[in-house]
Amino acid sequence: MIRIAHFSDLHYGHKTLAEADRCFGAAIDQAIEARVQAAVLSGDATDHALELHAPAALRLMGQVKRLAEHCPVLMLQGTFSHEPPGALSVFRLLGARHPIHVADRIGQVVLSRLGQWLPSDAWRFDMLPSAPLALFTCVPTVNKAVVAATIGATNAATSVSEHLAALLAGFAPIHREARALGVPTVGVSHGTVFGSISEHGVPMAGFDHEFTTGALFAAEAAAFMLGHIHKHQGWTRDHGAGVQCIAYAGSLGRFHHGEQGDKGFLIWEVDADTASFELRATPARRTMDIVFEGRPDLVALRDVVAQQSLSGTSVRVRWTVAEEDKQAIDRAAIQALLGDAAEVKLEGRIVPVVRTRAAGISQLTGLADKVRVWAQTTQCNPKPLLGCLDRLMSDSPEAIAEAILQDSTGSSACGCEPASDEDCVVLSEHACA
Structure with missing residues (x-):
């Protein structure tokens, strides 16, 4: 059995630095205390492209190095808008007690009992290296633009999930071989599972999502660690030969208003044919x-x-x-x-205020006729409007103002029922014209 700390969606950036660093730092402390044997970062370590001298980049590299001083670290390529291609390459150069493996292509990597990462030359191993402690299958974010350029934009959305399902099924034989040898098998990916729930409580039910739980279970890995969705959730299946688990760790911090659920990371315990996980909370805002x-x-x-x-x-x-x-x-x-x-x-x-136009009103010659048509269109009573209009047309502004000032009964100056504010505005516009 191997104990693994699963972090995801750190989102280090200029605006998110305080939240991300506080939560990731606390999570690393808990992982070290739990004596994990390996750590997985399943994508979106950064919130956007960062310059190397940026405070967020320096803090992230410092925290990852601190984690690598305790155990081997695997970092997966996340969403390209958050982690531009090549953004994680610098982490390969960090000198720490344990190695850091950056998974930016589809492939497998074995963590040896000596604590070394041994990657496959092709998309999967034909034969496992000697002395494996665990086998990791890495499926980083798929570039849908490349898929669209290859097969056409019309079919790109649905074709991604179809090709990924075939790919995952292709990993099953090597996973069965590892299970027969007693080696824990772990899948790591970044994307959306059909039917998962977003951090705002919205079901992910579109046809362009990368995965289904069936496709992930078909890979026959004991554990599948996912990133991208910020809400922690998981699925379990007992397939007779053991228990398979799929889980999103969720984001380490709370980066948006309205996010539901607890924030944290997962402690996994993975054996050759069983897996389980536990959510550990972080001090999210x-x-x-x-x-x-x-x-x-x-x-x-x-x-x-x-x-x-x-x-x-x-x-x-x-x-x-x-x-x-x-x-x-x-x-x-x-x-x-x-x-x-x-x-x-x-x-x-x-x-916004929606105003209704009265058809044909511009063809009428009399102002009173225009008021009647406007009142009919807006469902207003025309009598007080016409009374006010007569007063406006027959009396001087001074006389009307004096009558209003002397009026103390609450009725209008023309003796009719008071018109609404909107009616008065319209009448004033006509009077000014």
């Missing part, structure tokens, strides 16, 4: 979403603040208002109420 259907209620917001401490919490306030109310949002007051939070994000959704 706490996030909170406060959502208002209309304008933010400062009283309700004050109650939320009074009920719990926001120290160290990243708070996101969301609201939805009509376009005419967007200037009424007091962002400074919201920021002041949430002053104890580690981070405050204000996100307002503005619902």
